[in-house]
Amino acid sequence: MFQVRIHGRGGQGVVTGAEMLSVAAFIEGRHAQAFPSFGSERMGAPVVAFCRIADQEIRLREPILEPDCLIVQDPTLFKVIDVFAGLRADGYLLVNTNKTFAELHIGPVAERLPKGHAVIVPATEFAMKHVGRPVPNAALLGAFAGLTQFVRLESVEHAIEQAFPGKIGAVNIAAAREAHEFVLMQQCKSAA
Amino acid sequence: MLKQIEGSHAMAEAIALCRPEVICAYPITPQTHIVEGLGDLVKEGELVDCEFINVESEFAALSVAIGASAAGARAYTATASQGLLFMAEAVYNASGLGLPIVMTLGNRAIGAPINIWNDHSDAMSMRDAGWLQLFAETNQEAVDLHIQAFKLAEELSMPVMVCVDGFILTHAMERIDIPTQQQVDGYLPPYDPVQVLDPAEPASIGAMVGPEAFTEVRFLAHYKETLALKLIPEFSAEFAKTFGRETGGLLRSYRADDADMLVVAMGSVCGTIKDTIDEMREEGIRIGLVVIVAFRPFPVEALRNALAGTKDVVVVEKSIAVGIGGQLANDVGAALRNLPRPPRLHSSVAGLGGRAITRASLHRLFRQASVQPWEGTNFLDLNERVVGREIHRTRKNRRSGPTAENILRELAKSVPPAAE
Amino acid sequence: MIDPAAAIAPEEGVQKLKYYQKGTFTVGNRLVAEEQRTVQASQARSNALTCGHRACQGCGEALGARYAIDAAMRATNNNLIAVNATGCLEVFTTPYPETSWQLPWLHSLFGNAAAVATGVAAAMRVKKRPEVRVIAQGGDGGTTDIGFQCLSGMFERNDDVLYICYDNEGYMNTGVQRSSATPPTARTATTPVLGVEPGNVFGTGKSVPKIAVAHNIPYVATATVADLHDLERKVTKAMSIHGARYIQISVPCPLGWGSASHDTIRLARLAVECGLYPIFQAEHGKVTKVRKIRRPVPVQDYLKLQRRFAHLFKGGIEDPRVARLQAICDAHIAEYGLVDATGKEG
Numbered sequence: 008m009f010q011v012r013i014h015g016r017g018g019q020g021v022v023t024g025a026e027m028l029s030v031a032a033f034i035e036g037r038h039a040q041a042f043p044s045f046g047s048e049r050m051g052a053p054v055v056a057f058c059r060i061a062d063q064e065i066r067l068r069e070p071i072l073e074p075d076c077l078i079v080q081d082p083t084l085f086k087v088i089d090v091f092a093g094l095r096a097d098g099y100l101l102v103n104t105n106k107t108f109a110e111l112h113i114g115p116v117a118e119r120l121p122k123g124h125a126v127i128v129p130a131t132e133f134a135m136k137h138v139g140r141p142v143p144n145a146a147l148l149g150a151f152a153g154l155t156q157f158v159r160l161e162s163v164e165h166a167i168e169q170a171f172p173g174k175i176g177a178v179n180i181a182a183a184r185e186a187h188e189f190v191l192m193q194q195c196k197s198a199a
Numbered sequence: 200m201l202k203q204i205e206g207s208h209a210m211a212e213a214i215a216l217c218r219p220e221v222i223c224a225y226p227i228t229p230q231t232h233i234v235e236g237l238g239d240l241v242k243e244g245e246l247v248d249c250e251f252i253n254v255e256s257e258f259a260a261l262s263v264a265i266g267a268s269a270a271g272a273r274a275y276t277a278t279a280s281q282g283l284l285f286m287a288e289a290v291y292n293a294s295g296l297g298l299p300i301v302m303t304l305g306n307r308a309i310g311a312p313i314n315i316w317n318d319h320s321d322a323m324s325m326r327d328a329g330w331l332q333l334f335a336e337t338n339q340e341a342v343d344l345h346i347q348a349f350k351l352a353e354e355l356s357m358p359v360m361v362c363v364d365g366f367i368l369t370h371a372m373e374r375i376d377i378p379t380q381q382q383v384d385g386y387l388p389p390y391d392p393v394q395v396l397d398p399a400e401p402a403s404i405g406a407m408v409g410p411e412a413f414t415e416v417r418f419l420a421h422y423k424e425t426l427a428l429k430l431i432p433e434f435s436a437e438f439a440k441t442f443g444r445e446t447g448g449l450l451r452s453y454r455a456d457d458a459d460m461l462v463v464a465m466g467s468v469c470g471t472i473k474d475t476i477d478e479m480r481e482e483g484i485r486i487g488l489v490v491i492v493a494f495r496p497f498p499v500e501a502l503r504n505a506l507a508g509t510k511d512v513v514v515v516e517k518s519i520a521v522g523i524g525g526q527l528a529n530d531v532g533a534a535l536r537n538l539p540r541p542p543r544l545h546s547s548v549a550g551l552g553g554r555a556i557t558r559a560s561l562h563r564l565f566r567q568a569s570v571q572p573w574e575g576t577n578f579l580d581l582n583e584r585v586v587g588r589e590i591h592r593t594r595k596n597r598r599s600g601p602t603a604e605n606i607l608r609e610l611a612k613s614v615p616p617a618a619e
Numbered sequence: 620m621i622d623p624a625a626a627i628a629p630e631e632g633v634q635k636l637k638y639y640q641k642g643t644f645t646v647g648n649r650l651v652a653e654e655q656r657t658v659q660a661s662q663a664r665s666n667a668l669t670c671g672h673r674a675c676q677g678c679g680e681a682l683g684a685r686y687a688i689d690a691a692m693r694a695t696n697n698n699l700i701a702v703n704a705t706g707c708l709e710v711f712t713t714p715y716p717e718t719s720w721q722l723p724w725l726h727s728l729f730g731n732a733a734a735v736a737t738g739v740a741a742a743m744r745v746k747k748r749p750e751v752r753v754i755a756q757g758g759d760g761g762t763t764d765i766g767f768q769c770l771s772g773m774f775e776r777n778d779d780v781l782y783i784c785y786d787n788e789g790y791m792n793t794g795v796q797r798s799s800a801t802p803p804t805a806r807t808a809t810t811p812v813l814g815v816e817p818g819n820v821f822g823t824g825k826s827v828p829k830i831a832v833a834h835n836i837p838y839v840a841t842a843t844v845a846d847l848h849d850l851e852r853k854v855t856k857a858m859s860i861h862g863a864r865y866i867q868i869s870v871p872c873p874l875g876w877g878s879a880s881h882d883t884i885r886l887a888r889l890a891v892e893c894g895l896y897p898i899f900q901a902e903h904g905k906v907t908k909v910r911k912i913r914r915p916v917p918v919q920d921y922l923k924l925q926r927r928f929a930h931l932f933k934g935g936i937e938d939p940r941v942a943r944l945q946a947i948c949d950a951h952i953a954e955y956g957l958v959d960a961t962g963k964e965g
C-alpha cells in the first residue's frame with residue numbers, strides 16, 4: 008500500500024487533489040481511498056487530505072500517520088504544523104514552491120530522504136500560466152507522477168479530465184504536463 | 200459498475216435505484232451530500248416518479264415520510280446526531296405505526312459539547328425505538344445495505360436505520376460497485392402495503408390504545424424484531440445470489456476459528472481492526488474479529504455461537520452510556536451470560552467525537568486485555584493528564600456548568616500572559 | 620354540474636337570501652331551493668365524522684369537524700384523506716377499537732399534522748392520483764404552538780394541503796391549559812385567577828390567521844360553528860384551490876369555557892358579533908372579504924355566558940380589563956371594517 012498525504016490550505020483544492028489521485032489509481036485498475044481531514048473548514052485554514060493506493064481492498068481507516076509521499080501545497084504551513092510527522096525514511100517529498108529547500112529552511116529533511124526523492128515544483132506558477140487561477144493541485148499530481156512513477160501521467164490526465172470537463176480540464180492537464188516535465192528534469196540533474 | 204466515487208454519492212445512487220417515491224431533505228453534517236445527490240438525480244430527471252421535498256426541520260422530515268409511507272409511497276430520509284434527536288418523537292411514531300421508512304444515519308456524536316465528527320452515540324440513542332439498525336463496515340456495504348433495507352422494511356412493516364460512519368465513510372472516495380437498475384428491480388419488488396390511506400377503503404390509523412391492548416401491541420413489535428433475525432440473513436443470501444457479493448447479514452467473523460481472543464465491533468473501525476489482527480497473527484497471536492452488522496435486533500444466538508469457544512472478548516465501540524458503560528458491551532455481555540464457561544469480557548470505548556482509532560492503539564489495547572485486563576470501561580487514548588488535572592481541581596473547587604469550558608479556564612490560568 | 624360554491628353563494632343579480640329571523644336561530648334550509656341547502660341538510664352527506672364518538676355534550680369541535688369534513692367530502696367527491704393532530708378531536712373520535720371516521724384518517728403526533736399531510740399529498744402526486752385531496756386538522760394547541768413550525772413549513776412550500784384549526788382557545792384535552800390562542804383574562808389551569816393579573820395576561824398571544832395571510836398562501840379564512848352556510852362555503856371554496864390553505868374555526872368548548880352545553884352556537888355567534896373573533900377571507904396575502912357585523916353587541920354579552928371570565932364580574936363589579944377587551948373588539952371592527960358607517964348590514 009502506498010500512502011500519500013497532502014497538506015495545504017482551504018480553497019487550494021487539496022481535497023480535490025487527493026480525489027483526483029484516487030481516480031488516477033482507479034483508472035489503472037487499482038484500489039484507492041481518498042479522504043480529507045474533516046473539520047469546519049474555511050478558506051485559508053490548514054487542510055490535510057489523504058490518499059491510499061493498493062492492489063487489493065483497502066480496509067484501513069486511520070489517518071495516514073506514516074506517509075510514503077508528502078505533498079505540500081503551501082510552504083507557509085511549515086511554521087504552523089508539523090507537516091513532516093511520520094514521513095517514512097524512504098519516502099518522497101514534493102513541495103509547491105519556486106524556492107530551494109535551503110531557502111525554505113527544510114534542507115535537512117530533504118537531505119535525509121533518498122536521492123531524487125525530494126523535489127520542489129512551482130505548481131502555482133504553472134497553474135497561473137495555463138489555467139489562470141492559483142490552484143496548484145492538478146500540476147502537483149503531474150509532478151507526483153513524475154517523482155514517484157507510481158501512477159502514469161496518462162492516468163492523472165484522465166482523472167483531471169473527469170474532475171474538470173472541457174477547456175478547464177485541458178488547461179489543467181497542460182499544467183500537469185509541465186510540472187511532470189519539470190520534476191523529471193530535476194531528477195536527471197540530481198542523478199547526474 | 201465499478202466507480203471511484205464518494206461514499207455519500209454512491210449511497211444516493213443506490214437509493215435512487217430502489218425507486219423511492221418521496222424523499223425528504225434537511226441538511227445536517229455529515230449526511231447532507233446524500234440528500235443533495237438525490238436532489239440532483241430528481242431534478243436532472245434521472246430519478247423519476249419521485250417527490251423531493253425540502254423540509255424545515257428533521258422533525259418535519261420524518262413526519263413527511265410518515266405521511267407519505269402511510270399513504271402507500273416508498274419513503275426515504277437521512278439524518279444524524281442532533282437531527283435524529285430532534286425527530287425522536289417521530290422515530291418512535293414511525294415504528295409504532297409499522298411504516299417501512301428507510302433512513303440513513305450518518306453517525307455523528309451528540310452534543311453538548313457540539314461535535315460534528317463520527318461516533319455511534321446517535322444510533323444508540325434510538326436503539327429502543329423499534330427500528331432495525333444495520334451498521335455498514337465499508338462504503339460497498341453501505342450501498343448494499345440500503346437496498347436490503349427497503350426489502351426488509353417492507354416485508355416486516357418496520358422502519359430501518361442504515362448506519363454509516365460520518366466522514367469516515369460518507370466523505371471517503373473509493374472504489375464501489377454500483378448495481379444496475381435491472382439487478383435492483385429483480386431483488387426489490389414495488390411497495391405493496393396492506394393497510395394504507397385510500398378513499399376507496401377508508402381506515403383510521405393511529406388511534407390511542409389503552410392498557411387493555413398496549414402490551415399486546417408492544418409484544419408483537421418485539422416479536423417482529425425477532426422475525427427479523429431470520430429475515431436479515433435470508434435477504435442477505437438472496438442479495439448475494441443476485442448481486443454476487445456477501446454483504447449484510449447479522450454478523451460475520453474474521454479469522455475467528457481458533458482465536459483465543461475475539462474482538463467485537465461495528466462499522467468502519469472493523470477495517471482497521473482487521474489490519475491490526477493480520478499484524479498480530481503474524482506474530483503468532485491467535486486473535487480474530489466478529490463484525491456485528493445488525494445491532495437491532497441484537498443477534499444474541501448468532502453472537503453466542505460465534506464467541507462460545509474463545510477465552511477473551513474485547514468490545515471496541517464508539518459510544519458510551521454515561522453512568523454505566525458501553526451499550527454494545529452491555530448487549531454482548533447479555534448474550535454471553537448463559538454460556539457454561541463464558542469468555543472474559545473487556546469493554547473499551549474508542550473514537551468518541553471522531554478521535555482516530557489507530558492500529559498502534561489497538562495493538563496496545565488487545566495486548567493489555569490479555570495481560571493487564573481492566574475493570575469497567577477502558578477509554579482508548581484517554582489524555583490522563585487533562586482528565587486528572589480536572590478531577591483534582593473539582594475536588595478542591597466545585598464549579599457548575601460545562602466541563603469542556605471548565606477545562607479551558609484551568610488551562611488558561613496556567614498560560615502566562617502575552618508579552619505584548 | 621352545479622358548482623356547489625356558486626349555488627350556495629349566489630352572485631349579484633340574484634336576490635341575496637337572509638337567514639336571520641328574530642327570536643330564532645333557524646338556518647332556514649327548508650325555505651330555500653335544494654341546491655342552496657347546506658351539505659348537512661342532505662341525507663346523502665358523507666357523515667365522515669359519524670355518531671358514536673365520545674365528545675362532551677355541546678362540543679363545538681365535534682360540530683365544526685362534522686360540518687367541515689362533510690363539506691370537503693362533497694367538494695372532492697369523497698376523495699379525501701384526513702391527518703389529525705393529537706387532541707380532543709383525535710381522542711374522542713377514535714376510542715380503540717372503534718372509530719367514528721368514515722374517511723381515510725391518520726393520527727401521527729401532536730406537532731406534525733401539517734408535515735404528515737404534506738407527505739400524504741406528495742404520495743398522491745407520485746401515485747398519479749390528483750383527485751385525492753388532503754386535509755390536516757388540529758386544535759389551537761397543536762396548530763398555533765407545538766405545530767407552528769410544521770405549519771409554517773407547509774405554508775412556505777405551498778404544499779397542497781388544507782389545514783383546519785379548531786380553535787377552542789386552550790389545551791382542552793389535557794385539562795384546560797393556556798395556549799397562544801387563549802384570550803386575555805381567560806381562566807385556565809395555567810393562567811389561574813390569582814394575583815395581580817388574574818387569568819391570562821394581556822400582551823401575549825398570536826393571530827395565526829394573520830400569520831397565515833403573511834405567508835401569502837392562496838387562501839385563508841376564519842369561520843365559526845354559528846354560521847353553517849358560511850363555514851361550508853369556505854371549506855368548499857378552499858377545496859377548489861390547490862396549494863396551502865388555512866381555515867380557523869371558532870369552536871366553543873363548554874367544559875373549558877365553563878359555558879352551558881346548549882350555548883355553544885350562541886357563544887360562537889356572540890364572539891363574532893362583539894368583534895372579538897373577526898370573520899374574514901384572504902387570498903395571496905390580501906384580505907378579500909369580511910363578514911360584516913349586522914348589529915355589534917357589547918363584549919360583556921359574550922363574556923358573561925362563560926365561567927372562564929366570571930372573575931371579571933365578581934360581586935357585580937366590572938373589572939376594568941373588560942374595557943380593554945372591548946377595545947380589542949373595537950380595534951378588530953376598525954381594522955377589518957366589520958361595521959358599516961351607516962350601520963346597515965353589508
